Each structure stands twice: as C-alpha cells, then as structure tokens.
Amino acid sequence: MLNDVMTIAIHIGLLLFMPPLLPGVINRTKAVFAGRKGPPLLQPYFDICKLFHKGMVISESTTWVFLAAPVVALAATLLAGLLLPFGPFAAPIHFTGDLILFVYLFGLARFFTTSAALDTGSSFEGMGAAREVAFACLSETAFLLGLLVLVRLSGSVSLTPMLLSPLAHPPEAPVLMAAAGLFIVLLAENLRIPVDDPNTHLELTMIHEAMVLDNSGPLLGLVHYGSAMKLFVLSALALHLFVPFQIGIFGADWGLFVIEMIAMAAVIGIVESTMARLQMRHVPTLLMAAGLLNGIGFVLMVR
Amino acid sequence: MEMSLTLAACVLILVSGVPGLFSRRRSAWGQMTATVLVLAGSLIGLTGSFAVLVTRHVFLASLPGIWPGAPFQLKMDSLSAFFSVLIFLMAAVGSIYGHGYWRQREHSTTGQKLRLHYGVMLAAMVVVTLADDALAFLLAWEVMALTSFFLIATEDGQPECRQAAWVYFVATHLSTLALFAMFALMHEASGKFLLSAIPVTTGAGLKMAIFLLALLGFGLKAGMMPLHFWLPSAHANAPSHISALLSGVLLKVGIYGLLRVLTLMPDPPAAWGVLILTLGAISAVLGVAFALGQHDIKRLLAFHSVENVGIILMGLGVAMIGIAVHHPVWVILGIAGCLLHVWNHGLFKSLLFLSAGSIVRSTGTRNIDSLGGLARRMPWTAGLFMLGAIAICGLPPLNGFISELLVYLGLLRPAAGHGSGSWVAVASGAVVLAMVGALAVACFVKVLGGVFLGSGRSTAATEASEAPLSMRGAMAVLAGLCVAIGVAPVVVLVPLESAATVWMGNEAAGSQLAVLFPWTMLTAISMGLAVTILIAVTVWQIIVRADASPRRATWACGYTKSNARMQYTASSFVQILLELLRWVLRPITHGAGPKQLFAESVDRHTDVPDFITDRMASKYWQIFKQRLIPLRRIQQGSVQEYLLYMLLAVFIMLALLIPFGQISAHLLGR
Structure with a gap:
C-alpha cells in the first residue's frame, strides 16, 4: 500500500521534474562528440526559468487558440505520461484501451500546436505545421503497428500489463523489429535528427522550431517544457523494449529507471552526433521504413 | 403507447410544411407553424423512442386494409428506436437553424417547398426504420429518396445544383432497384414479404445474393466507397441545414437497412465480415484522402462523411466476423x-x-x-x-x-x-x-x-x-x-x-x-x-497576463510588410500529403509555374476530382448513351403512348391470372 502511494508520488514527481534533464544530456553528449565543453547539464532548467520571468510579445493576428495551444499540449502530454508504466512499476492510471488514449492524446496536442502555428498567419510557421501533420500521418501509423506487435505478444490491450509482461525471454525477432521501429518513431515524433534539427530555424529544416517562431517569454518556456516532457514519455515507452530489466528492490528499480533514461538521452545524443539530417523529401521514406520494421514484426507473428 | 407516440410524431412532422403553403409568400407565419409542428413532433417522437430504448419493448402495428395482398406492417424495437432518436433530434435542430439560415423573407420562392419536402422526408425516414414488410419499407424508402432529391435541388436555378440532384436521382434509383431485387429474393427464401428471419436451410448462393444486393442498395445510400459518387456534390450544393440532415441522418438510414437485413440472415460466413471490414477501411482512408484535396468546405465535409461511414462499417465488419x-x-x-x-x-x-x-x-x-x-x-x-x-x-x-x-x-x-x-x-x-x-x-x-x-x-x-x-x-x-x-x-x-x-x-x-x-x-x-x-x-x-502583452505583427524573418496573401494557404498546407497520395488522388494542376527568373503573374491551381463521377463516368457515360439510342423510340414523350403502355401492362398482368391450364383441362376433359 505504502509502496503504491510512493510509486504514484515518484511517478508524478519524475514526470514533472525530470524532462528538461534529457535535452541537457543530449546537448552534453553532442558537445563531447564535437570536442566542446558544452552547456551545463541543467541548462534547459535555467532556460525555462529565465523564459518564465520574461515578458512576451504576441502576434496581432492571433486568437485564443495561439495562447491555449501550449497549455493543451502540455496537459495532454502530462496525462499521457500518467498512462505509461515507468520501469517495472504500474502506471497511476490504467484501464482497457488506454494505449489508444495514449496515442490520441498526442494527436490532440498536435491538433492544437499546428492550429496555433497557422493562427499567426506566418508562412514559415504554416510550412512547419504542414510538415508536422504530414509526417505524423506516417509516424502515427508506424507507432500503432509497433503497439500492435506488443498487444499480440502480451495478449493485453492496456499499457501497464502490456509493457510489464515478460515480452521476450530471450528477445524474439518481433520485439527487436518493434524496438527498432519505435525508436525511429521516437526520433521523428520528437523532431530530432535525422528528421529535424532542433538547433536551427533554417527553412530547410523547419518543422517544430518553425512552428514556434512567434512564441516568446513564458509561452516559449511552456513549449520547451512540453517538448521535453514528450521526449521523456516516449523514451520511457521505448525503454521497456530496449532494457526490460528489473532488480526487484523498490528504490533500486527507480534508480535504475533514472539511469536508463539518462542513458537513453545519451544514445539519442550519439545518434544526433553521428548522423546527418535527412533531406526533407527523404523523411517519409524513413518513416515508412519504421512502419515496415514494425510491420515485419507483425507479420512474423502470423502463424 | 410508445409506438403511437412515434407515429403521432411522424404525422405532425409529415404535415409540418403544409400550412405554410397557404400563407402569403413573404410572411413568416408559415415558417413559424412548420417549426412549431416539427419541434412538437420531435419532442413526442424522442419521448417515444427513448421509452422503447429503456423498456426494450417491441411494438407491432399493421394497417391491413391499405394494400391488397400485403400486410403493411410496422414494428418498433430498440434498433429502430436507436435510429429514430437521431432522426427526431436532427429534425428539431435543423428546423430551428433554418429559421436564421433560410428565412422565408429572404428565400420567398424556395422556402415553402423546402419545408414541405423537409417534413415529408423526415417522416419517411422514421417510417423506414419502423417498416416490417417489404412494401412499407420500399414505399417509405422511395418517398425519402424523392423528397431528398427535391431538397438537394432547392436552388434549382444553379446548373451545378441541378447536376448534383440528377446524379443523386440516378444513384438513389439504382439503390431502390437493388432493394427490389433483394426483397424479391428474400421472398423466395422465406416465402413472406415480412422482414422475417430467413430459414437456415436457404442455399448459400441465395443468401450470398441477398447479402450482396443489400450491400449494393444500402451501400449506395450510405455513401460507401466506391458507391459514394453522388454524395460530395449533392451534400455540397444543398442548403446547409439540408446538407447536415443528408449527411448526419440520411446516410445512417442506409446503415440501418444494412443492419436490419443482417439481423435476418442466419449463420453469416466470415467472408461477409471481412468484405464489410475491407470496404469500410477503403472508404475511411480514401474518404479522408479525397477530403484533403478539396477547396470547397462543404465538399470536404461530404468526403469526411464517406470516411466516417467507413469507420461505422469497420465496426460492423468486426461484429460480423465475431x-x-x-x-x-x-x-x-x-x-x-x-x-x-x-x-x-x-x-x-x-x-x-x-x-x-x-x-x-x-x-x-x-x-x-x-x-x-x-x-x-x-x-x-x-x-x-x-x-x-x-x-x-x-x-x-x-x-x-x-x-x-x-x-x-x-x-x-x-x-x-x-x-x-x-x-x-x-x-x-x-x-x-x-x-x-x-x-x-x-x-x-x-x-x-x-x-x-x-x-x-x-x-x-x-x-x-x-x-x-x-x-x-x-x-x-x-x-x-x-x-x-x-x-x-x-x-x-x-x-x-x-x-x-x-x-x-x-x-x-x-x-x-x-x-x-x-x-x-x-x-x-x-x-x-x-x-x-x-x-x-x-x-x-x-x-x-497575456492581455497586457504588446501586440506586434507576426515575425517574418525581419520582413516587415507581410500581408494576408503571404500566409500559408490551405492548399499548400496539404501539399506534402497530396504528393504522398498522388498515386490514388491523381490531382490535376491547371496553369504553369513561373518560367522566367524574375517575377511575373502566374495562375496555377490544383484540383482533386472524384475518381468515379469526374473520371470514369464522364468517359463511359458517352458510350453508354450511344448504345441506348435505339430505346428512345419508345420514349417519345406523348401521353397517348404512355397510356397505351400502361394498358398493355394491365392486360399482360390480367392474362397471367387467367388459369389457362384449368380451362384447357376443362375443355379437353369434356
């Protein structure tokens, strides 16, 4: 009973306070690869705090949609985070069909962020939003195919029993396929290299960064916080496939989870350091490849 | 009791447009009466339908005298009530909306006929959901189809509106034709015109034929791909509260028919479920894909109806497989x-x-x-x-x-x-x-x-x-x-x-x-x-404190004189997706892009035509028309000739009734 309460408290605590650490780790990893010293690990926290103390300028063509979007996106991501088990611990909320809600909450977030981008009337932001919705059609399909593999393997349509069931001992081909496919989806959904470059606002790479060009001050802080949280949630999902280990001791398992998350961010950093961003017209091919990987995993289970 | 409430509601809605016919063209009195009657009817009907849904009673009523040889039977159960709830609700909402949208004063030439057909169509739809024998069903179905044709053609001064209405007319009659054949085969299987369960002993081929005809007839009405061809322009060209009714309710009557006929079929094979699921999936994907390419907001919404009918059919497909x-x-x-x-x-x-x-x-x-x-x-x-x-x-x-x-x-x-x-x-x-x-x-x-x-x-x-x-x-x-x-x-x-x-x-x-x-x-x-x-x-x-924040022009990378035409347009917004879906949508681009290095005026736009009406029909229709020219000889438009045809038809039918066998036996026996 006490452990249950503790689990929920730690779950919510980590979900709220750990996300900005991940971009910090990614940036540090990239700096190491580039031979630089790099920003402090906690720089994203400092950035968000700084932004919250600033004033902001709003575009005169915008309506309430523009102001609401970061809030709705954050709330949706937070709720999605509550549906997902972290490490070996059950999620605070779980019920039949929660995996669909999980996928659709990100859809809700996307609906609002892309609408907000169009609300400014800027062609740059429109272009970013257009790319976001187009690529989402492929990545969401690939995502659901990956989840379908897990549904079949675990025999459950709820995230907690699905991800906590012993998916594969030893890892079977479908799980490996799904893990690879979901990792690409993770990179694409969080707009990391090789799909998008989070460091530039250049027209060639404009997806997420272009959509938030007109956000400033606290609004921008909220956007950064929200995207860090999305990275956190999707990484926590992918961890179940990459390292389904557990120790069995309450504290040690949470410690392991935190370490695994940091390692995951480091891996993303390594991917970003060693790969070039794809040309925009090749992104759909990459996402279809993710879908195909998951699809092959799916086909392998048809007996 | 519940059944009488529903029938009373039907009558109220049926006649709602009639008093308005006697009012003066520009007076609002007719519209008021129609709205009051529809609202009253809807309230009564909703009460009756909800009561059936809660109590799960089944009511039967038959009007035996109406038609010689057929019972004209009505039956109300929870499935009918589930659909009639939607019909009654939309009747009320559409009628209130019509007050602002289609004011009698502003539309004095069309308002009266619109409200007349509106009431009749709604009542007919309710009767379709209640019908328990083939005759009642087909009668109500045809009334519904004809009145909806007149509703689509409300603004018949516009050529595209007439065109849409005619395409709908052809589609809906194809649907009725399929249903006639279906009911005939059902009579063959069960020996009754009642919508009663088909015996288990019926041959697989006959069952399959009934199922396919139902899928064709009801699928046409529901707008299932590839039978959706009439839908986008019909829904786009009708007045908006009629579009809402056509899309929100009329398509569902097609779904109702399919559901009802499937309840009568014993032991459906899994292939039927897979077929429905596949058609549903195709409708869902292609519906939304074609919607992406539309520039007309109502046409876009109409394609989304195809998508949603697809989702509905996917649910049905799973159930059938189950x-x-x-x-x-x-x-x-x-x-x-x-x-x-x-x-x-x-x-x-x-x-x-x-x-x-x-x-x-x-x-x-x-x-x-x-x-x-x-x-x-x-x-x-x-x-x-x-x-x-x-x-x-x-x-x-x-x-x-x-x-x-x-x-x-x-x-x-x-x-x-x-x-x-x-x-x-x-x-x-x-x-x-x-x-x-x-x-x-x-x-x-x-x-x-x-x-x-x-x-x-x-x-x-x-x-x-x-x-x-x-x-x-x-x-x-x-x-x-x-x-x-x-x-x-x-x-x-x-x-x-x-x-x-x-x-x-x-x-x-x-x-x-x-x-x-x-x-x-x-x-x-x-x-x-x-x-x-x-x-x-x-x-x-x-x-x-967002309201205290300064408001400035949208940031355009330092460019200060941006204007509304520089915004990303809706067409550019979906361009990536249209490119990805080019193999199925096959968009047509009109006009060429700029050719010189320096700015010049160019006109360029893309269209995503519907693949049935705009591509196949226009091609094959001409051939079809050529082939049918000989038949024109019997369709000359002269009333005398048509009277002759009718007379001949009556004679043939009477001749069929003459017991030639008995007569000859009688004569020869002597």
Whole structure:
C-alpha cells in the first residue's frame, strides 16, 4: 500500500521534474562528440526559468487558440505520461484501451500546436505545421503497428500489463523489429535528427522550431517544457523494449529507471552526433521504413 | 403507447410544411407553424423512442386494409428506436437553424417547398426504420429518396445544383432497384414479404445474393466507397441545414437497412465480415484522402462523411466476423462502436455542416482559400466548428473518441487473444484507423487554419458577421451533446446496450458491454484533462497576463510588410500529403509555374476530382448513351403512348391470372 502511494508520488514527481534533464544530456553528449565543453547539464532548467520571468510579445493576428495551444499540449502530454508504466512499476492510471488514449492524446496536442502555428498567419510557421501533420500521418501509423506487435505478444490491450509482461525471454525477432521501429518513431515524433534539427530555424529544416517562431517569454518556456516532457514519455515507452530489466528492490528499480533514461538521452545524443539530417523529401521514406520494421514484426507473428 | 407516440410524431412532422403553403409568400407565419409542428413532433417522437430504448419493448402495428395482398406492417424495437432518436433530434435542430439560415423573407420562392419536402422526408425516414414488410419499407424508402432529391435541388436555378440532384436521382434509383431485387429474393427464401428471419436451410448462393444486393442498395445510400459518387456534390450544393440532415441522418438510414437485413440472415460466413471490414477501411482512408484535396468546405465535409461511414462499417465488419467465428466479445464491441459512431457522426457532422452554413451565409463563398481570420469576426461559429473538428478527428475528450475507441477495442481484441486466423485481417484495421485519424487531423487543421485562423484573404472574410441566435443555438445544442457523450460516455450505455442486444439477438452478450469498456474511467480522464488545463490556465494567468502583452505583427524573418496573401494557404498546407497520395488522388494542376527568373503573374491551381463521377463516368457515360439510342423510340414523350403502355401492362398482368391450364383441362376433359 505504502509502496503504491510512493510509486504514484515518484511517478508524478519524475514526470514533472525530470524532462528538461534529457535535452541537457543530449546537448552534453553532442558537445563531447564535437570536442566542446558544452552547456551545463541543467541548462534547459535555467532556460525555462529565465523564459518564465520574461515578458512576451504576441502576434496581432492571433486568437485564443495561439495562447491555449501550449497549455493543451502540455496537459495532454502530462496525462499521457500518467498512462505509461515507468520501469517495472504500474502506471497511476490504467484501464482497457488506454494505449489508444495514449496515442490520441498526442494527436490532440498536435491538433492544437499546428492550429496555433497557422493562427499567426506566418508562412514559415504554416510550412512547419504542414510538415508536422504530414509526417505524423506516417509516424502515427508506424507507432500503432509497433503497439500492435506488443498487444499480440502480451495478449493485453492496456499499457501497464502490456509493457510489464515478460515480452521476450530471450528477445524474439518481433520485439527487436518493434524496438527498432519505435525508436525511429521516437526520433521523428520528437523532431530530432535525422528528421529535424532542433538547433536551427533554417527553412530547410523547419518543422517544430518553425512552428514556434512567434512564441516568446513564458509561452516559449511552456513549449520547451512540453517538448521535453514528450521526449521523456516516449523514451520511457521505448525503454521497456530496449532494457526490460528489473532488480526487484523498490528504490533500486527507480534508480535504475533514472539511469536508463539518462542513458537513453545519451544514445539519442550519439545518434544526433553521428548522423546527418535527412533531406526533407527523404523523411517519409524513413518513416515508412519504421512502419515496415514494425510491420515485419507483425507479420512474423502470423502463424 | 410508445409506438403511437412515434407515429403521432411522424404525422405532425409529415404535415409540418403544409400550412405554410397557404400563407402569403413573404410572411413568416408559415415558417413559424412548420417549426412549431416539427419541434412538437420531435419532442413526442424522442419521448417515444427513448421509452422503447429503456423498456426494450417491441411494438407491432399493421394497417391491413391499405394494400391488397400485403400486410403493411410496422414494428418498433430498440434498433429502430436507436435510429429514430437521431432522426427526431436532427429534425428539431435543423428546423430551428433554418429559421436564421433560410428565412422565408429572404428565400420567398424556395422556402415553402423546402419545408414541405423537409417534413415529408423526415417522416419517411422514421417510417423506414419502423417498416416490417417489404412494401412499407420500399414505399417509405422511395418517398425519402424523392423528397431528398427535391431538397438537394432547392436552388434549382444553379446548373451545378441541378447536376448534383440528377446524379443523386440516378444513384438513389439504382439503390431502390437493388432493394427490389433483394426483397424479391428474400421472398423466395422465406416465402413472406415480412422482414422475417430467413430459414437456415436457404442455399448459400441465395443468401450470398441477398447479402450482396443489400450491400449494393444500402451501400449506395450510405455513401460507401466506391458507391459514394453522388454524395460530395449533392451534400455540397444543398442548403446547409439540408446538407447536415443528408449527411448526419440520411446516410445512417442506409446503415440501418444494412443492419436490419443482417439481423435476418442466419449463420453469416466470415467472408461477409471481412468484405464489410475491407470496404469500410477503403472508404475511411480514401474518404479522408479525397477530403484533403478539396477547396470547397462543404465538399470536404461530404468526403469526411464517406470516411466516417467507413469507420461505422469497420465496426460492423468486426461484429460480423465475431458472429462467424463465435466470439461474442468481438461482436458486442464492434456493433457498439458501429452504433455509437452512427449517433456521434450524426451529431458532429451536422454541427460542422451547420457551422459551414454560417460561414457561407455571411461570406457568400465556400472556397477555403479565399477565407481566413474568421475566428475574430465570428467567434461563436469558430469555437463551435473547432469543437466539431476535434470530435470528428476522434480526439479525446469528445464523443468521436468514445466510438472510435470502441471500434479500436473490437479491432485489437482479436489480436490480444491467442486464437489464430482472422485476427490478422481485423488487427490490420486498427492500423488503418490510426492512419485515418492522423489524416483527419491534418485535414481539419487545414480547414481551421484556412478559414478561421490567421488573417482574412478577401473582403468577404474581413467583413463577415456572426450568425443570428437561432443558428448559434442549434449548433450549441449539437456541440453540447458532443461534449456530454465525450465526457460522460456512460449516458449512452443504456440505449447502446438495448440496440446492440436487439441486433445480436443475444441478451447475455449484450449485457457484457458495461464491463468491456472503461465507461467511468473515461469520465475521470476527461475531468482530469479539464482540471489540468484549468489549473494550467489559472497559473498561466497569474504568471503571464497575456492581455497586457504588446501586440506586434507576426515575425517574418525581419520582413516587415507581410500581408494576408503571404500566409500559408490551405492548399499548400496539404501539399506534402497530396504528393504522398498522388498515386490514388491523381490531382490535376491547371496553369504553369513561373518560367522566367524574375517575377511575373502566374495562375496555377490544383484540383482533386472524384475518381468515379469526374473520371470514369464522364468517359463511359458517352458510350453508354450511344448504345441506348435505339430505346428512345419508345420514349417519345406523348401521353397517348404512355397510356397505351400502361394498358398493355394491365392486360399482360390480367392474362397471367387467367388459369389457362384449368380451362384447357376443362375443355379437353369434356
């Protein structure tokens, strides 16, 4: 009973306070690869705090949609985070069909962020939003195919029993396929290299960064916080496939989870350091490849 | 009692347009009477229908004298009531909306006939859901088809409107023809014209023929791909509250017919379910894909109806497969998803069509690319449209999500089991549904961005004004219901369980619905989402004070003189997706791009024509017409000739009645 309460408290605590650490780790990893010293690990926290103390300028063509979007996106991501088990611990909320809600909450977030981008009337932001919705059609399909593999393997349509069931001992081909496919989806959904470059606002790479060009001050802080949280949630999902280990001791398992998350961010950093961003017209091919990987995993289970 | 209420409601609605015929053209009196009669009828009808859904009683009534040789029987059970609830509700909403949208004073030439046909069509639709024998069904079906033809042709001064109405006319008669054949075969199988169960001993070939004819006849009405060809232009060219009715209700009558006939079929093979599921998946994907390419907002919404009918059919497909392989859980989830999506689509699609009507009324255009920035001129319409858009994309916490989740669970449940075989086909449906969801988000963000957000691209858009109270009120009712079903899905559990039980004919399985779906959990989730957003907004207000922030022009990378025409247009917004889907949509580009290095004036636009009406029909229709020329000889338009044909027909029928065998036996026997 006490452990249950503790689990929920730690779950919510980590979900709220750990996300900005991940971009910090990614940036540090990239700096190491580039031979630089790099920003402090906690720089994203400092950035968000700084932004919250600033004033902001709003575009005169915008309506309430523009102001609401970061809030709705954050709330949706937070709720999605509550549906997902972290490490070996059950999620605070779980019920039949929660995996669909999980996928659709990100859809809700996307609906609002892309609408907000169009609300400014800027062609740059429109272009970013257009790319976001187009690529989402492929990545969401690939995502659901990956989840379908897990549904079949675990025999459950709820995230907690699905991800906590012993998916594969030893890892079977479908799980490996799904893990690879979901990792690409993770990179694409969080707009990391090789799909998008989070460091530039250049027209060639404009997806997420272009959509938030007109956000400033606290609004921008909220956007950064929200995207860090999305990275956190999707990484926590992918961890179940990459390292389904557990120790069995309450504290040690949470410690392991935190370490695994940091390692995951480091891996993303390594991917970003060693790969070039794809040309925009090749992104759909990459996402279809993710879908195909998951699809092959799916086909392998048809007996 | 419930049945009499429903029939009384039918009569009230049927005659609602009649008093107006005797009023003067420009007086509002006729419209008032019609609205009052429709509202009264709807209230009575809703009471009766809900009572049937709750008590699960079955009522029979027959009017034996009406037709010699056929009983003309009506029967009301929960499945009929489930559909008549939707019809009565939309009747009331459309009629209130019509007060602001189609004022008698402004439309003095068309208002009277519109209201007459409106009432008759609604009453006919209710009778279709009640009909228990072939004759009553076909009669009501035909009345419904004819009156809806007149409703589509309301503005018959415009050539595209006449064209749309004629295409609809051909389609609906193809549908009736298929149904005539279907009922004849059903008579062959069961020996009755009543809608009674077909004997188990019927041959597989005959059952298959009945099923395929039902799929053709009802599929045409429901707008299933590739039988949807009449739908986009018919829905786009009718007045908006009629479009709402056609899209939200009339298509569902097709679904009702299919559901009803399937209840009569014993032991359906799994192939039927797979066929319905496949057709549903095709309709869903292609419906939304074609919607992406449209520039006309009402045409776009019409293609989304095809998409949603696809989702409804996917639910039905799962249920049919479940029946064939004896998995009651699949059946109940599939049919519940199918039925609830019927209601939900009726609500949010009507809401979207009514909001589109409000845009058309105040700007005079349906072209998405020439609007923009309406959210500030028409905040109510914008907010309500946005709500409808979230609902139709199946996003939480609105009603679209609830029914899509039911369908998803039906599709995923087989994959979670340990059985082999049909789960693959079913589970692939879930992937299709995910893709449809993402495409729908893209499509509705396109509409929202193009029409309501940013700044206006034409004077019509910058000078638009908000819709009158009656129109906003009608839309608000629908929006409220979308929110209610989304936030507290448990309110639909009783009607859903009742209708699903009748369809399955299995009391025990029907009652499982309550435990198979997270009814109350979703309420908690929606509340959680709402509370989180509220807290965030409150904290937000304290930290940010958005209204105190300075407002400046949108940042354009240092360029200071941007204007509305430099915005990303709705067409450019979906260009990447159109490129990806080029192999099926085959968009046509008119005009060439700039050829020189320096700026010059170019005119370039893309169209996504419908693949049946615009590509195949126009090609093959000519050939068809050539072949039929010889037949013109018997169709000369002279009344005498037609009288002769009738007389001949009567003679032939009488001749068939003469007992030649007996007579000859009599004569020869002597």
